[in-house]
Amino acid sequence: xxxxxxxxxxxxxxxxxxxxxxxxxxxxxxxxxxxxxxxxxxxxxxxxxxxxxxxxxxxxxxxxxxxxxxxxxxxxxxxxxxxxxxxxxxxxxxxxxxxxxxxxxxxxxxxxxxxxxxxxxxxxxxxxxxxxxxxxxxxxxxxxxxxxxxxx
Amino acid sequence: xxxxxxxxxxxxxxxxxxxxxxxxxxxxxxxxxxxxxxxxxxxxxxxxxxxxxxxxxxxxxxxxxxxxxxxxxxxxxxxxxxxxxxxxxxxxxxxxxxxxxxxxxxxxxxxxxxxxxxxxxxxxxxxxxxxxxxxxxxxxxxxxxxxxxxxxxxxxxxxxxxxxxxx
Numbered sequence: 001x002x003x004x005x006x007x008x009x010x011x012x013x014x015x016x017x018x019x020x021x022x023x024x025x026x027x028x029x030x031x032x033x034x035x036x037x038x039x040x041x042x043x044x045x046x047x048x049x050x051x052x053x054x055x056x057x058x059x060x061x062x063x064x065x066x067x068x069x070x071x072x073x074x075x076x077x078x079x080x081x082x083x084x085x086x087x088x089x090x091x092x093x094x095x096x097x098x099x100x101x102x103x104x105x106x107x108x109x110x111x112x113x114x115x116x117x118x119x120x121x122x123x124x125x126x127x128x129x130x131x132x133x134x135x136x137x138x139x140x141x142x143x144x145x146x147x148x149x150x151x152x
Numbered sequence: 153x154x155x156x157x158x159x160x161x162x163x164x165x166x167x168x169x170x171x172x173x174x175x176x177x178x179x180x181x182x183x184x185x186x187x188x189x190x191x192x193x194x195x196x197x198x199x200x201x202x203x204x205x206x207x208x209x210x211x212x213x214x215x216x217x218x219x220x221x222x223x224x225x226x227x228x229x230x231x232x233x234x235x236x237x238x239x240x241x242x243x244x245x246x247x248x249x250x251x252x253x254x255x256x257x258x259x260x261x262x263x264x265x266x267x268x269x270x271x272x273x274x275x276x277x278x279x280x281x282x283x284x285x286x287x288x289x290x291x292x293x294x295x296x297x298x299x300x301x302x303x304x305x306x307x308x309x310x311x312x313x314x315x316x317x318x319x
Contacts, residue, residue, distance in 0.1 A: 029281055032291035037274045042239040043229035045275060046181045046188075053187065056273035060301075063294045064269070098282040109233055 002027075003093050004100050005069055008086040008108060009040065020111060023104045024072050024085060027097040036069040039101055041109040051079050155195040156203060160249060166207050173214070174206040176221050180228055197253045198308050205246040212238035240283045243268070243276055248287060254303050257310055262300050266292035270300035 006025035010018045022040035029035070038055070045052045058075045067074050069089065076083040094100040156166075178189045191202040213220050213235055220228055232239065247264045250271070254262050264285075268277045269292055281289050292300070 027278075029291040035274070035291075037278045039278075040275060041229075041233035042236050043181070043232035045273075046232065047225065047229050049182050049186055049188070052273065052275075056275075059274055060269070060297065064292060064297060101278060101282060105236070 001093055001095065002097055002100060003091060004097065005089050005091055006104060007069060007072065007089055009038065010084050010086070011044070012082050018084065020108045023108050024069060025092070025100065025104055026069050027100070033065045034068075035065050036067065036072045037101075038075075039104045039109065041105075044109075051082065054078055157197055157200040157253075160200055160204065164204060164207070164245070166203070170207045170211070171203065173210055173221065174203055177210045177228075178206055180221065180223075180225055181232070197257065197310070198250075198304075201246050201250045201253070204249055205242040208245045209238045209242035212241055236279070240279050243280050244283060244285050247280065250304070250307070254307055258303060258306055260303055262303055263290055263292060263296060265289045266296035266300035267304070269297045270304055 004025050004027055006023045008020055009022040009024055011021040013019050021044060022038060024036050024038045026034050026036055040052075055075050058078070062074070073080075073085050076085065092100050092103065094103060174192065175189075178186060178192065182188055188202055188206070192199050192206065209232075210220075213231065216235060217223075217231060220231060223231070247267055250267055251262060251264055254260055254267075264280070264287060265277060268280055268289075277289075
């Protein structure tokens with residue numbers, strides 16, 4: 001088993017609300033020292049390419065293994081209005097770092113995707129109430145036809 | 153059409169439609185003012201590596217959603233998040249290609265790990281390291297990364313000189 005420490009990465013969305021968008025976790029590569037590594041969505045990185053290019057350049061300035069997890073905020077410092085890391089440091093266990101990364105990705109990157117799926121479901125369920133409304137309207141019309149006219 | 157590395161383009165069966173799709177994809181996700189868009193437009197070896205990445209990634213994505221290119225940027229972004237393996241597959245083609253070109257053109261051996269760290273970020277290094285890549289990928293030192301950065305600059309300069317016919 002591998003134990004890793006991580007901090008949650010948050011970004012500010014278009015509504016100005018901070019949302020979980022990934023994590024920064026600690027790992028080693030074979031016999032490398034411990035390195036703090038971000039986990040973020042490939043799409044987010046591509047869309048916000050200017051910011052992520054800046055982060056990559058900043059990482060290179062610090063060198064191959066710096067900064068440590070506690071100081072990783074430094075990488076996001078130039079875009080602190082849009083990116084922040086949780087003050088809390090969490091721990092996660094897995095059979096490998098690969099599994100840990102996949103679990104962090106699932107939990108913090110793909111969670112907003114669940115919102116999308118729900119949004120898609122709402123579109124689908126829209127057809128159901130529409131159908132039900134139609135059925136209800138048909139039922140009312142039929143009922144009205146059956147009922148005697150009260151004013152008559 | 154930019155002056156791409158035709159041998160590699162043919163090797164990966166990249167046709168005009170792939171290039172046009174890649175152009176639309178980069179414009180959709182990153183905009184026409186993005187670095188990737190400019191890299192591809194510049195062509196040559198470095199542009200070919202950027203093009204290969206987008207073509208490979210997009211082929212996987214279009215197999216799963218053939219309407220991806222007419223989706224909104226937000227939707228395309230979310231789709232890519234959910235299909236991260238497409239990006240990893242693209243990295244697996246892009247970096248061995250860059251490594252091979254640096255060896256062939258500049259006569260220098262360079263590791264994939266340092267190339268990724270010099271050209272992209274820890275994010276991509278991490279993904280590639282954990283992928284099922286056949287080639288060995290080692291954790292680079294600061295000196296390795298700096299050397300890879302210089303080699304990439306030399307490759308880009310070679311591209312520019314080739315473009316201007318001064319090679």
